[in-house]
Structures are given as C-alpha cells and as structure tokens.
Amino acid sequence: MTADIAAILAIDGIATGAVYALVAIGTVLIFTVTRVIFIPFGDIAAFTALTLAALDARQLPGTVGLVVVLACMASAMEVVSLARAGELRAVPKAVLGYLVLPLIVVGIVWLTMRFNPPMPVRIVLALLLIMPISPLLDRIVFRPIADASVLLLLTVSVALHFALVGLGLLFFGPEGVRTEPLTSMAMEIAGVHVSGQTILILAAALVFSGLLFLFFDFTLVGKALRATALNRTGARLMGIRPARAGTIAYLLGSLMAGVSGILIAPVNTIFYDSGFLLGLKAFVGAIVGGMASYPGAALGAFGVGIIESFASFESSTLKDVIVFSLLIPVLLWRSLASQHSEEEVEE
Amino acid sequence: MTLQQIRLIIVAAIACLVAAPFVLNPFSITLLNYIGIYSLAAIGLALLTGVGGIVSFGQAAFVGVAAYATAWVTAVNGYSPWLGLVLAVVLTCSIAAILGFVTLRLGGHFLSLSTVAWGLAIAFLFGNIDGLGQHNGISGIPPISIGPAALVESWQIYFLIWAIVVAILLLCYNLLDSRIGRAMRALRGGNTLVESLGISAFQIKLVTFVIAAFLGALSGWLYAHLGRFVSPGPFDASMGIEYLMMAMVGGSGSILGGVVGAAIVTLLKNSVQDYLPLIAKGASGQLEIVAFSALFILFLQRARQGIVPFLAGFLPELKQSRPQAATELPRREQPAPGTLLLKVSDAQRRFGGLVAVNNVSFEVRSGEILGLIGPNGAGKTTMFNLLTGALRANSGEIAFAGRPITRDQQFHIARAGISRTFQHVKLRPRMTLLDNVLLGTYSRTKTGLLAGALHLNQAEEASARYEALRQLERVGLGDKPFELAGNLPLGNQRVLEIARALAADPTLLVLDEPAAGLRRQEKLKLAELLRSLRADHLTILLVEHDMEFVMSLVDRIVVLDFGSKLCEGEPAAIRSDARVQEAYLGGVA
Numbered sequence: 001m002t003a004d005i006a007a008i009l010a011i012d013g014i015a016t017g018a019v020y021a022l023v024a025i026g027t028v029l030i031f032t033v034t035r036v037i038f039i040p041f042g043d044i045a046a047f048t049a050l051t052l053a054a055l056d057a058r059q060l061p062g063t064v065g066l067v068v069v070l071a072c073m074a075s076a077m078e079v080v081s082l083a084r085a086g087e088l089r090a091v092p093k094a095v096l097g098y099l100v101l102p103l104i105v106v107g108i109v110w111l112t113m114r115f116n117p118p119m120p121v122r123i124v125l126a127l128l129l130i131m132p133i134s135p136l137l138d139r140i141v142f143r144p145i146a147d148a149s150v151l152l153l154l155t156v157s158v159a160l161h162f163a164l165v166g167l168g169l170l171f172f173g174p175e176g177v178r179t180e181p182l183t184s185m186a187m188e189i190a191g192v193h194v195s196g197q198t199i200l201i202l203a204a205a206l207v208f209s210g211l212l213f214l215f216f217d218f219t220l221v222g223k224a225l226r227a228t229a230l231n232r233t234g235a236r237l238m239g240i241r242p243a244r245a246g247t248i249a250y251l252l253g254s255l256m257a258g259v260s261g262i263l264i265a266p267v268n269t270i271f272y273d274s275g276f277l278l279g280l281k282a283f284v285g286a287i288v289g290g291m292a293s294y295p296g297a298a299l300g301a302f303g304v305g306i307i308e309s310f311a312s313f314e315s316s317t318l319k320d321v322i323v324f325s326l327l328i329p330v331l332l333w334r335s336l337a338s339q340h341s342e343e344e345v346e347e
Numbered sequence: 348m349t350l351q352q353i354r355l356i357i358v359a360a361i362a363c364l365v366a367a368p369f370v371l372n373p374f375s376i377t378l379l380n381y382i383g384i385y386s387l388a389a390i391g392l393a394l395l396t397g398v399g400g401i402v403s404f405g406q407a408a409f410v411g412v413a414a415y416a417t418a419w420v421t422a423v424n425g426y427s428p429w430l431g432l433v434l435a436v437v438l439t440c441s442i443a444a445i446l447g448f449v450t451l452r453l454g455g456h457f458l459s460l461s462t463v464a465w466g467l468a469i470a471f472l473f474g475n476i477d478g479l480g481q482h483n484g485i486s487g488i489p490p491i492s493i494g495p496a497a498l499v500e501s502w503q504i505y506f507l508i509w510a511i512v513v514a515i516l517l518l519c520y521n522l523l524d525s526r527i528g529r530a531m532r533a534l535r536g537g538n539t540l541v542e543s544l545g546i547s548a549f550q551i552k553l554v555t556f557v558i559a560a561f562l563g564a565l566s567g568w569l570y571a572h573l574g575r576f577v578s579p580g581p582f583d584a585s586m587g588i589e590y591l592m593m594a595m596v597g598g599s600g601s602i603l604g605g606v607v608g609a610a611i612v613t614l615l616k617n618s619v620q621d622y623l624p625l626i627a628k629g630a631s632g633q634l635e636i637v638a639f640s641a642l643f644i645l646f647l648q649r650a651r652q653g654i655v656p657f658l659a660g661f662l663p664e665l666k667q668s669r670p671q672a673a674t675e676l677p678r679r680e681q682p683a684p685g686t687l688l689l690k691v692s693d694a695q696r697r698f699g700g701l702v703a704v705n706n707v708s709f710e711v712r713s714g715e716i717l718g719l720i721g722p723n724g725a726g727k728t729t730m731f732n733l734l735t736g737a738l739r740a741n742s743g744e745i746a747f748a749g750r751p752i753t754r755d756q757q758f759h760i761a762r763a764g765i766s767r768t769f770q771h772v773k774l775r776p777r778m779t780l781l782d783n784v785l786l787g788t789y790s791r792t793k794t795g796l797l798a799g800a801l802h803l804n805q806a807e808e809a810s811a812r813y814e815a816l817r818q819l820e821r822v823g824l825g826d827k828p829f830e831l832a833g834n835l836p837l838g839n840q841r842v843l844e845i846a847r848a849l850a851a852d853p854t855l856l857v858l859d860e861p862a863a864g865l866r867r868q869e870k871l872k873l874a875e876l877l878r879s880l881r882a883d884h885l886t887i888l889l890v891e892h893d894m895e896f897v898m899s900l901v902d903r904i905v906v907l908d909f910g911s912k913l914c915e916g917e918p919a920a921i922r923s924d925a926r927v928q929e930a931y932l933g934g935v936a
Contacts, residue, residue: 037456144648150456151402155595156647158404158463158588163640170634276584280467287460317475320467327464328449331457 008193009309015198015267017305018205019045022260023282024289024301025209026253031291032229033249034242035150036142039157041257042279043164044130048261049270050168052126053177055109058116062171063129064109067102070136075099077140098139102132119182123262130258134250143243161276168272176274179265201263208259209298212252225249277320281308284327290334300330348663364509368502377501378617382610383508384569389593390515390605391562396591397599398523399555400535401451402459405466406590409560411473411582413439413567418485418577419478428491428572435568436561442469443560444553451552466587473579484578491572498572508569512606515562518800519602525799525808526792531555533775533786539737540773542757543766545790545851554796585636592643598653600777607655615642667829670781670812676791679764679852681884682748684714688855688886689734694743696729703729705910706743711855716877716887718897718918721907722931727890728770730907731859734888735767736760748854762790766853768844770860770890776833780824780843783832784815787850818846822876838869842876849880856880857888862896874900898922906930 023041030038047063054061075098082090109125117125141160145152185196216222228235228245236242264270264278285304289296304323312319368376392406416438417431450461474482490497491507498504522528530551533541541548571577589612597608619635650657682688689711696704704726711717721727732738734745736757745753752760761767766787774783788811794804819825822842824835832843841861848856858877862870870893877887877900891897897904897918904921906913908930914921921927 037460141644141648151459152647152651154456154459155402155588155591156644159592159640159643159647162585162588163637163644166634166637166640170637280463283460284464287457318471321471321475324464324468324471328446328461331453331461331464332449334457 009313010306011194011198013306013309014302015201016309017302018201019260019264020282020285020301020305021205021298022208022256023279024285024297025212025294026256027283027286028289028291028294028297029249030253033225034142034246036153037157039161039279040164041253042282043161043168043275044134044254044257045261045278046270046272046275047168048126048130048258049179049265050172050177050272051129052122052262052265053179055122055126056179060113061129064106066167066171067106067129067132070133070140071099071102074136074139105129105132126262127255127258131251131254134254135247138246138250165273172272176269176271178269181266197266204259204263208256221248281323284323284330287334288330349666361513368505373501376505378613380501380505380508380573382613383512384566384573385593385609385613386512386606387515387566388563388590389597389609390519390602391559392590392594393597393602393605394519395555395559396594397601398531399552401552403462404459404587404591405462406559406563407582407586408466408469409439409443409563410567410570412442412469413564414571414577415473415479417568417571418488422485422488428489432568436564439560439564440557443557447553447556451549451556467584470579470583473582482579484576486576488571488575504573511565516602521802522800526789526794527554527796527799529782529786530789532778536773536775543735543761544786545758545761547758596646596653598655601653601655604653604655669828670816673809673813676788676810676814679854681854682713684884686713688713688748690746692744694733694740694745696733696738697741702910704733707907707912709905709912709915711886711888713886714884715902716881716889716900718901718904719888719890719907720897720904725907726910727907731857731890734857735765764854765857766848766851767857768841768848768859768861770863772840772844774832774840774843776831778832779829780819780832781812781815781828783843784818784846784850785811787847788814790851815850818850821849822846838865842873855886855888859890860892862891862893870896
C-alpha cells in the first residue's frame with residue numbers, strides 16, 4: 001500500500017465515519033434519555049435516502065404510507081390509553097400531536113410535489129417526512145414498556161428493526177437507489193483528490209453536532225433532556241416529563257439519522273435493508289463512547305469508518321466481519337472501564 | 348400432583364411422539380421434524396437466556412457453525428455424518444468457549460450487544476468463504492445412517508430427532524435440579540449473590556454458554572442432514588432473534604418452554620405463509636417478518652412470562668417429600684475459641700477523592716459476636732464489601748485464619764469460610780426455601796455437570812438436601828421447605844439468608860444490617876437465633892444501625908465515623924464514650 005492509496009483510503013474512511021458519527025450521536029442521545037438502544041436509526045437513514053430518491057423521481061415516496069399507518073396506530077393507542085385513564089379532555093391534544101401533525105407534514109409534501117421543487121426543498125421535505133417515524137414508533141412500541149430493563153428494551157429494539165426492514169421492502173420495493181450528487185465540485189488537498197461530497201459530509205457532520213451542542217447548552221428544552229438523561233426520577237420531580245423528553249430526543253435523533261442518509265445516498269447505493277449495517281456500525285462508534293459521551297461516540301464512529309475503509313481495501317468481502325469482530329475488544333474495554341456498582345437484577 | 352403422576356404424563360407424551368408418524372401425513376411429520384430441530388436450539392437459549400439471564404442474539408450462528416461443519420465433512424470431504432457430528436460439536440463448543448471466555452465478563456447489556464456482533468460476524472463468514480460455497484451454500488449432504496439403514500424418509504429421521512429432544516429435555520431437567528443447575532438458576536440474582544455462595548459466576552456462565560452452544564450444534568447437525576443442503580440464510584441475524592422469540596414465548600426459564608415455543612413459532616410461521624398471500628399478493632415474504640416482529644413485540648409488551656409458566660400456574664402443586672436423614676456433609680474444622688480469626692490492618696478504600704474507609708484496623712476473635720457500627724456514611728458498608736471481596740482495598744491488609752485475602756476474589760473468600768447476608772435481601776424468589784438453602788452447600792459438594800445431568804451422585808445430593816433442611820429447622824423455617832422464597836415476609840427472608848449462609852458451614856458469619864426493617868418481635872427472635880449460633884461456637888461480625896439490638900447482643904463493638912475507626916470496646920464502654928455520643932448526636936448532651 002502506497003502513501004497515496006493510504007491517504008485516499010483515510011479520506012474515504014473519514015467521510016464514511018462522519019456519516020456514522022451523525023447516527024452514533026443520535027443513538028447516544030436516545031439511549032441516555034430513554035435507555036433504549038435504538039437499532040433502527042440505520043433504517044431511518046436508509047429510508048431518508050429512499051424518500052429523497054423517490055422525490056427526485058417525482059414519485060410519492062413510500063414514507064407517506066408508512067407515516068400515515070404509524071400515525072393512525074399511535075393515535076389510536078394514545079386515545080385508548082387516555083380513555084382508560086378517564087382523561088378524555090386530553091384526547092384532542094393527543095390526536096393533534098399524533099395524527100394531525102404527521103398528516104399535515106404528509107399534506108405539505110403532497111402539495112409541494114406538484115410544483116417540482118428544487119433540490120434543497122426536496123431534501124427538507126424528505127427530512128420532514130422521516131422525522132415523525134421514530135417518535136411514533138416510540139409511542140407504539142417503547143412507551144408501554146418504558147420502565148423495563150435495558151436488555152428487554154434492546155430485544156424489542158432488534159425485533160423492531162426487523163419489522164422496519166419488512167415494512168421498508170413493502171413501501172419502497174427491492175430496488176436500490178443512488179441520488180444525484182449534491183455538488184460536483186472537487187479539489188486537491190496536499191496532492192490528494194477530495195470530492196466536494198466528502199467535504200460536504202464533513203461539514204454537515206460538524207454543523208449538526210455543533211447545533212446539538214448549542215441546543216443542549218443554551219436552551220431550556222436541551223437542559224431538560226440532559227436532566228432526564230442523568231436522572232429520570234429527579235427530572236420528573238422537577239416537572240420534566242420523560243415521555244416528552246423522549247419524543248424530543250427521537251425527533252432530534254431522526255434528524256441526525258436523516259441527514260446522514262441524505263449525505264450517504266449519492267455515495268453508496270441504498271437498499272431498503274441497508275440501514276442495519278449502517279446503524280450497527282454507528283452503534284459500534286457509540287459504544288466506544290460508552291453510550292454516554294457524544295465526542296466519544298463521534299470519535300468511535302470515525303474510527304469505524306477508517307477501519308472499514310482500510311479493511312475493504314484488504315478484503316472487500318470480509319470488511320464487515322472485521323468491523324464486527326473488532327467490536328468485541330471494544331466492548332471488553334468499555335465494560336472494564338465502566339464501573340458497575342450493582343448489576344441490573346431481573347425477576 | 349405427585350412424582351408418579353408426572354412420570355405417567357411423561358410416558359404418555361413419549362407414547363404420543365412414537366405414535367405420531369403412524370397417524371400423521373408426511374407434511375406434518377416434516378413440520379414436526381423442524382419443530383424438534385428448532386427446539387434443541389431454543390432449549391439451549393432457554394437455559395442461557397431464561398435460566399442464566401444472558402440474552403444472546405447469536406444462537407443461530409452456533410447452529411450455523413455446526414451445520415456447515417458437518418456439511419463440509421460429509422458433502423465436501425465425503426466422510427460419515429457421525430464424524431460430521433463430532434466436528435460440529437467440537438468446533439461449535441470450542442468457538443463458544445473462546446467467545447464466552449472473552450465476552451462473559453461483560454456486564455449487563457454489553458454482553459448481549461457482543462452476541463449481536465459475533466453473531467453477525469460469523470453469519471457474514473458463511474457467505475464469504477470459498478470452501479463453503481459462498482452464498483450458494485453446500486448441497487448434496489448425505490443422510491444420517493444408523494448401521495446399514497440410511498435415514499432418508501422424513502419419518503425415519505423423525506425418530507432420531509425426537510429421541511434426541513426427549514433425552515435432552517430429561518438431561519436438562521436433571522441438570523437444573525442438581526448442584527451446577529442450581530448455581531445456573533442463581534445467576535439472575537446477580538454476580539455478588541452468586542459469588543457470595545462460593546460459586547464462580549464466570550465459570551457457571553461459561554458452562555451455561557457452552558451447553559447452549561452444544562444444543563445449537565446438535566440442532567445444526569440435524570438441520571444439515573434433514574434438509575441435505577445448507578446456505579447462509581437460515582443462520583443470519585433474523586434467525587437469531589427467531590430463536591430468542593421461541594425461547595421467550597415458550598417461557599423464559601422453562602426448558603419445556605423451548606419445545607413449546609419452537610412449536611408455536613414454527614406452526615405460526617407456517618400458517619402465516621399460508622394466509623398472508625391471501626391478504627397481500629406478492630408481498631407475503633416481507634409481511635411475514637413484519638407480522639412476526641410485531642407479534643414478538645406485542646408478546647414482550649404484554650406477556651413476558653411466557654406460555655409454559657402461565658399454564659403451569661393452573662396445575663396442582665407438586666407434592667414433594669421432605670428430605671430424609673442422610674450421611675452428613677463433611678464439616679469444616681472450627682478454630683479454638685479466642686484465637687485470632689480475622690485481622691484487618693490499615694485497610695483503605697477510596698472512591699475518587701472520597702476516602703470511604705481510611706486506614707481502619709481491627710480484629711475478630713473466634714467465638715465472639717463483633718458489632719461494626721457508625722452513623723450514616725461512616726464507611727460500614729464499604730468495610731463490609733472489603734471483607735467479603737465485593738470491593739478491593741486500595742491499601743492495607745486483610746487476613747482470614749492467618750491467610751491474606753486482600754486480593755482474593757469474592758468466591759474464594761466465601762470458600763475460605765466467610766459467609767454473608769445482604770442488607771437488601773438477595774434471594775431467588777422463584778426457588779423454594781430448600782433450594783435457596785441448598786445453594787449454600789455448593790462449596791461443600793462436588794457433583795459435576797455430567798454427574799448432575801445423569802443423576803449419578805444421589806448420595807451427595809441427599810446429604811446436601813438433608814443439610815439444607817437441618818439449617819432451615821435451625822433457624823425456625825423447617826415447616827414449609829417447598830414454599831417459594833418470594834412468598835415469605837421480609838423478616839423470614841432475612842432469616843432464610845442466614846440459613847443459606849449457615850449451609851456453607853462457615854467459620855465467620857458476616858451479617859449486613861440483619862435487623863433493618865424488622866418488627867420488634869422479629870428482632871427479638873433474630874437476636875435469640877444469633878445467640879444460639881454463638882453458643883455453637885460460630886463467630887459473627889455484625890454491621891448494624893439498631894443500637895438496642897447491637898448493645899444487647901454483641902461482645903465487642905468497633906465504631907466507625909467518616910471512614911476512620913473512632914474506638915472499640917465492650918458495649919457498656921462504647922455507650923458511655925463521649926466521642927461516640929458526639930458522632931451520633933452531634934455533641935455531648
């Protein structure tokens with residue numbers, strides 16, 4: 001391997017790593033706020049790419065159907081549970097949040113589609129369409145078992161991923177998509193060719209993690225989220241509703257995952273089931289950060305990207321084997337580094 | 348229900364299994380074959396996940412390793428399927444042992460995540476190794492032959508499959524009712540509990556893990572020779588979660604649940620395949636996994652207990668006979684009263700900047716009851732954890748019976764003769780009183796895995812059961828040995844913990860706030876019990892809050908305050924000590 005090739009591989013790896021980093025940050029966000037290890041974020045990223053591709057092709061994306069179905073289920077569940085609790089007065093608000101808002105988003109997409117919107121608008125539309133999915137899934141799947149053990153939540157999360165893969169095939173079909181590049185610009189840095197897309201990916205990763213940082217440090221909602229992550233009961237005593245904090249976390253996480261999907265779509269062909277590997281690799285990064293630290297998660301994600309890039313140069317077929325085998329030493333190191341005062345005991 | 352009735356049911360069930368091929372059509376028999384094969388993998392997972400509490404997403408990978416191993420031996424190299432079985436089992440168990448050795452020290456969800464990782468890595472390998480046919484798989488696998496008869500027809504291999512399933516079920520039930528099996532059942536109570544009984548949690552986890560892989564290997568071997576073809580598909584991550592689903596639907600913790608779960612999931616899948624095309628033409632494959640995952644999620648939300656435990660709740664209670672008198676288990680030689688038993692010298696433990704225990708020294712002499720007291724935050728619990736090995740001291744020495752134990756692991760310290768109870772009661776609520784106390788005899792007994800599964804060491808088991816009953820009687824809980832521990836009131840649960848500790852025949856009994864949460868009558872009874880133990884020459888170290896309880900009971904007291912030893916002496920002297928009064932009351936009154 002020459003230095004040139006190494007440099008190209010490194011840049012490639014950093015670009016991939018930046019995509020993973022966005023998903024990894026979302027994963028950490030959800031885990032700290034809700035204790036759910038949300039495996040399906042990769043699917044959310046893949047669905048965003050597929051949505052954007054459909055919008056590019058002037059078709060109504062399958063996401064519309066998915067959002068409508070989920071919105072109906074979530075609002076039905078919310079209405080039933082409110083009715084059981086005898087809180088009928090809260091029903092209109094619940095219907096507004098879980099049914100009307102997602103439907104408005106769908107309506108906006110449907111209307112805007114008729115005017116052949118330009119690329120940036122299509123990206124915004126794709127993100128808008130994708131954002132309700134995770135909060136709705138949270139309401140349907142995780143809210144009823146919010147107090148269960150991390151392990152049970154993880155099992156549910158893995159099952160949910162498989163449900164989403166099936167739904168993805170149903171709503172998006174088996175064809176892979178590759179969207180048009182966001183920029184055709186390119187430049188030479190120190191003699192190495194760097195595509196504009198790579199720079200865009202890095203910039204987006206930086207901007208969105210920066211925005212998240214600002215959100216956490218300078219807004220009340222952000223602080224409430226941090227409080228929930230630190231201590232759910234304590235936050236609840238201070239008037240912060242963990243369920244609402246969860247919804248906000250899912251919205252933010254979806255946004256991060258959606259952006260990563262849009263960034264990766266012009267570089268890699270995305271299929272309905274591409275999300276799993278994307279999500280898991282991001283997740284490897286998140287574990288490097290101990291599922292708790294955002295910079296740690298981002299660093300870990302970059303590491304995974306670079307390792308993957310070099311591994312695929314050595315053996316393209318075994319790159320995934322290498323990446324996942326490397327997770328085990330990372331887990332060992334994390335497990336030794338984190339102090340378990342008393343393990344979670346189930347009965 | 349009596350044991351005879353249960354045996355009758357087992358015989359009837361086996362008769363039904365034998366009769367099945369003569370009445371059912373070939374398609375149903377094929378279905379039963381697959382149910383049997385999946386059962387084996389699911390039973391393994393029921394042991395690992397349900398009993399041991401280790402959620403594994405990687406069982407499908409073990410099944411796959413075995414299936415590919417036997418396919419490689421038979422189809423590629425032309426050897427006998429029985430050689431394939433040997434390689435399948437050896438390879439799978441070796442891989443499991445290595446993976447387990449590396450990952451089983453991981454805590455909580457990290458461990459489950461690692462099963463996702465290696466499960467995926469192994470599944471990817473199948474499709475990418477040239478010698479294993481890559482994504483096309485390996486075809487032309489020969490059928491299993493017993494002597495001259497090749498098991499070609501599905502009814503022929505049916506008998507082999509179900510004979511193995513029945514044998515495994517019986518072995519597993521035997522195992523769970525033996526020394527090692529009880530240790531497995533204790534795993535869910537947490538490492539601290541398990542190790543306090545002299546059991547190496549890591550070792551038991553590793554054993555459970557390898558057994559689960561072994562059952563997966565049997566399943567994979569049969570799978571390869573039933574279908575006569577292997578490809579990467581049936582061993583991927585989605586199958587991993589399907590096995591988990593079988594084990595959990597059947598009932599986590601229930602071995603029979605593995606079979607029931609495998610049957611339900613396989614039949615459900617079959618009918619889903621039949622009916623989904625009627626609802627959505629051309630999309631059935633996708634909907635199948637959606638329907639499945641949705642059902643699984645619904646199940647996890649609503650009925651985590653599983654089917655077998657739910658149904659078992661309706662059965663009449665099993666009538667068990669009280670353990671009969673048997674040869675006594677060997678006893679430890681107790682040191683002469685008054686000799687130095689435990690010596691703590693300058694023990695220090697820091698948590699970051701906080702010094703929880705600061706250069707504390709004291710001694711415990713054989714035959715006495717020593718009280719360790721101090722206000723909240725004095726470092727009592729930390730000191731307790733240092734003594735029992737739950738925490739390591741940063742500096743200083745702790746010696747027990749003349750031997751340093753400062754750096755020993757918890758279960759070594761327990762085996763050396765220090766038995767403990769817990770401030771927050773740690774019992775196995777779904778196990779009987781007798782089984783809970785039997786856990787205490789672990790370090791005094793020797794029955795291994797195979798002997799346990801084959802019920803070979805009944806004499807030792809009888810002695811252990813008799814010993815457990817005697818300890819229950821000693822603490823006053825001998826009237827209902829088959830009650831579930833979770834049904835006892837708190838006071839009795841604490842006493843049960845003492846019985847469990849006594850069953851280990853300790854030299855030193857260390858009790859962590861045994862009187863906490865007890866009513867007055869219960870406290871009096873507890874004090875009486877401890878006095879009677881002292882009369883039997885047992886040494887007791889007591890960490891306690893309740894002054895009245897301590898003062899009336901102990902011989903000597905060590906007072907801790909802010910991590911340091913304030914003073915030590917006899918109860919009367921401590922009571923009048925100005926420093927102690929100041930520590931507790933904030934100034935001389």
